[in-house]
Each structure stands twice: as structure tokens, then as C-alpha cells.
Amino acid sequence: MYNMDHKTLLKRLTHIKVLLTDVDGVWTDGSLIYGKGGEEIKSFHVHDGLGIKMLLEKGIDIIVVSARYSEAVQKRCLELGVKNIYQGIQNKTEILDKLMRKYTPEEIAYVGDDLPDLAIFPKVGVAFAVSNAVKAVKEKADYVTVIPGGKGALREIADLILSVR
Secondary structure, X not given: OEXXXXXXXXXXXXXXXXXXEOOOOOXXXXXXXXXXXXXXXXXXXXXXXXXXXXXXXXXXEEEEEEOOOOHHHHHHHHHHOOOEEEEOOOOXXXXXXXXXXXXXXXXXXXXXXXXXXXXXXXXXXXXXXXXXXXXXXXHHOOEEOOOOOOOOHHHHHHHHHHOOO
């Protein structure tokens, strides 16, 4: 779903050099599952993984920022080639501020799903929300995916970005 004109969105996507992304609700469906020993278990979709790899191959940096820390997230990111992983970050705009030393706002896209993500939306070139995001986030996003977070939404975004390359 487009909250901005499709042509404008595609034009903005041509400038994207980095995809900054939340984790829970975006890379995953937002479920928190704990094993018998208390370990956290997360489920990732293979389509998202290939989308991330395709973006990296085209020179798009992937930067992950999450308020929570998870070994599973660390492992999944590293196996996909994502090197910039920030976990346990309560104020995600701190990471954005660091990014803006290297990139202009127009070169950054962000993917989120919940209220803490709203602080970043007006500061980036393109703001994405996954379809299972909360209403307030979907209303402020430039584009809302058809596919939910954790089920291929990142791949949908990757395909959209790559379509203008």
C-alpha cells in the first residue's frame, strides 16, 4: 500500500544506499518464544534472507537495530553477511545519527512496525512499515508491505528497492 505517490516512491528508492531495519515484527512475526531452558527462539523467513543477500550484493548496506538482544538475531545476520548489528538499543535514533555522518537522509530507508520506530520515519528518505505493524506506524509510512513481517516483508522491500536499480 502506498501512502505516497508510486512514482515519487520509486524516485526516492533510486537514492537508497542503506536499509536500516528493526528486528522483532520485521525480521520475525513479533512472537517471543522461549524454550524449556529459557532460551529465546526466533523464526526467520528464507525469502527475507535472500532479499537481504541480494541488497548486499548490489551494494546496499543493511543495518539492524533492535531494542532487544538475541543470539538468534546475531547468528542470522552474520550468516547473511550483515555486519552492522546493534542490539539492546533503546533509542534507535542514536544509530540513525551515527549513520547520517556517512549518509544523507535521502540515502537511508527504514523498516519498522511499532511506536518506537515512528521517531525515525520523518528523518529518512523512505519509511517502510510491514503490514502487521500497528496502525499509527502504517499511517506514517511511505509504503506498507502486502506481506507481514517475518513472512517475507523484507523480501518485498528488497524487490522494490532492486526494481529501480
